[in-house]
Amino acid sequence: MRTNYRLLFILCLFCIFFFFLNGTSLADETFHFYHGANFFSYPVRVSENYRAYDFLDDLNDSASVSSIQRYNRDTGEFETCFWNEGGPAGVNFPITNTEGYIVNVEGDSFDFAFPGTRVCDTVDLKKGFNLAIFPCAPSDYSSFQLMEDIGIEYIASIKIYDNSTDTMLETYWDGGNPSGDNFPIVHGFCYIVKMTADSTWSPPEFPSMPCNLTAYPGNSMVVLTWNEATPGIRGFNIYRSTTQGSDYTKINHFLLSDNSFTDSDVENGVTYYYRVTSVNNYGQESEYSTEVNATPSYAGPTTVDSDITTDTNWHLSHSPYIVTTSIEVSSGTTLTIEPGVEVRFDTGSFDIRGNLIAEGTCSNPVVFKSNNQTPAFGDWTGLRFIGSGSGSSKLLHCVIQHARTGIYCEDSSPEIAYCEILGEKDSGNFNSYGIQLLRSNSYIHHCIIAHFNNSSSYTERAIYMQESSPTIEHNHIYDNEYGIEMYYG
Numbered sequence: 001m002r003t004n005y006r007l008l009f010i011l012c013l014f015c016i017f018f019f020f021l022n023g024t025s026l027a028d029e030t031f032h033f034y035h036g037a038n039f040f041s042y043p044v045r046v047s048e049n050y051r052a053y054d055f056l057d058d059l060n061d062s063a064s065v066s067s068i069q070r071y072n073r074d075t076g077e078f079e080t081c082f083w084n085e086g087g088p089a090g091v092n093f094p095i096t097n098t099e100g101y102i103v104n105v106e107g108d109s110f111d112f113a114f115p116g117t118r119v120c121d122t123v124d125l126k127k128g129f130n131l132a133i134f135p136c137a138p139s140d141y142s143s144f145q146l147m148e149d150i151g152i153e154y155i156a157s158i159k160i161y162d163n164s165t166d167t168m169l170e171t172y173w174d175g176g177n178p179s180g181d182n183f184p185i186v187h188g189f190c191y192i193v194k195m196t197a198d199s200t201w202s203p204p205e206f207p208s209m210p211c212n213l214t215a216y217p218g219n220s221m222v223v224l225t226w227n228e229a230t231p232g233i234r235g236f237n238i239y240r241s242t243t244q245g246s247d248y249t250k251i252n253h254f255l256l257s258d259n260s261f262t263d264s265d266v267e268n269g270v271t272y273y274y275r276v277t278s279v280n281n282y283g284q285e286s287e288y289s290t291e292v293n294a295t296p297s298y299a300g301p302t303t304v305d306s307d308i309t310t311d312t313n314w315h316l317s318h319s320p321y322i323v324t325t326s327i328e329v330s331s332g333t334t335l336t337i338e339p340g341v342e343v344r345f346d347t348g349s350f351d352i353r354g355n356l357i358a359e360g361t362c363s364n365p366v367v368f369k370s371n372n373q374t375p376a377f378g379d380w381t382g383l384r385f386i387g388s389g390s391g392s393s394k395l396l397h398c399v400i401q402h403a404r405t406g407i408y409c410e411d412s413s414p415e416i417a418y419c420e421i422l423g424e425k426d427s428g429n430f431n432s433y434g435i436q437l438l439r440s441n442s443y444i445h446h447c448i449i450a451h452f453n454n455s456s457s458y459t460e461r462a463i464y465m466q467e468s469s470p471t472i473e474h475n476h477i478y479d480n481e482y483g484i485e486m487y488y489g
Helices: 002-021 052-059 143-150
Strands: 029-033 036-040 065-072 077-084 087-090 101-105 110-114 123-125 128-133 155-162 167-174 177-180 190-195 199-201 211-218 221-227 233-241 260-263 272-280 292-294 302-304 312-314 321-323 327-329 334-337 342-345 349-352 355-359 366-370 382-386 394-396 398-401 405-410 415-417 420-422 432-438 443-445 448-450 460-466 471-473 476-478 482-487
Touching (some): 029 036, 036 155, 052 077, 143 167, 211 272, 233 260
Parallel strands (some): 334 355, 342 366, 366 398, 382 405, 432 460, 443 471, 448 476
Antiparallel strands (some): 065 101, 155 167, 167 177, 233 272, 272 292
């Protein structure tokens, strides 16, 4: 039964910690004091000149606390402030955010709220005995991790009092590895730590909030994209509201690993407000990102039958875009296409003499395809980058289908990344290429180029280049007549 009690105590510690974690920095921190000894650290910033008498008075306003103890590092002895005949007595030591205390409750268990903000400072650990605190410890931080972080050359053991069994849980070294009880390290608690040398411990830095959050409204959907501001992020949380600046609710059930999210639980005509947070490997959550909003609607399809001569955005809410003839993006002009947009071609080619920025996401790619009810390979010519040599064009997370040549680059070097360029096996009586390069230095990476494989006498290549020096890496090229061919390159 003792082992079960220990497990129950460890689970209780985790529950208490999550209660702490879910409050904001400005909310009360609530600590549950059990009957008996409580290993405690002051969970919020202590008021100036706050001392043991003040603390004992405050606690006994609503409870029955017999004493508060602290370990004096200078003398190597415990000091005690105790309740005597209706008032505090004993040593009136200072209450600080740098050390732990043992609070002895004579009466029933009780909850006590501490208003204020947390203090997440570095902790000094001295050789020998420490009644140590570990403020702002992450949500899944354990005594095993703490031992490893401090190091075997500095720390010998760490203990926590188990109220349920009136025993100590202990973590120690065994064969160079942490062993014994693996219990949570919790903000608001203190621990008996035996050090073999002086050292310090600092709480992990909270992750930075995501940046560049953008919302793209569509038909009964909103696509969100953002950038990761801190390396080593475990995932992201999405918060949504229909009220600007307040009443946010988390809408993802699990941490998101991608830098994009599609919210399909929305109604057209309603404005939604969004914020995103980062969560690091310790479970710490960042502050909210800046707020963005979007109003989903349906305005498509949109017919395109003329050249693009001014800077233009193609919006998700106006998708699909139906291109009825050959068109071009004129020199000096930029066309930007939002994630999730479909561009469908009746026929012809799409010439880019200016710049094309088509940046989809993993779950919401930009799609270029045939508009025919029964699409066939070769229904349209493809994307043709001609003379836009600045290299500022980008195709990221795009899908290109049914084109004779998916992407043609002449004196132009767009970045082509995370794209799917698909042919159709044993179809088409013409030469076809996934990507064809002429005097191009494009950066082509993390793409899938497949099915340019015709049993006829026509030429089919995944990538064909002439007089070009592209960078090609991390691509999946398969089921093609030839993979990569260079001619006079």
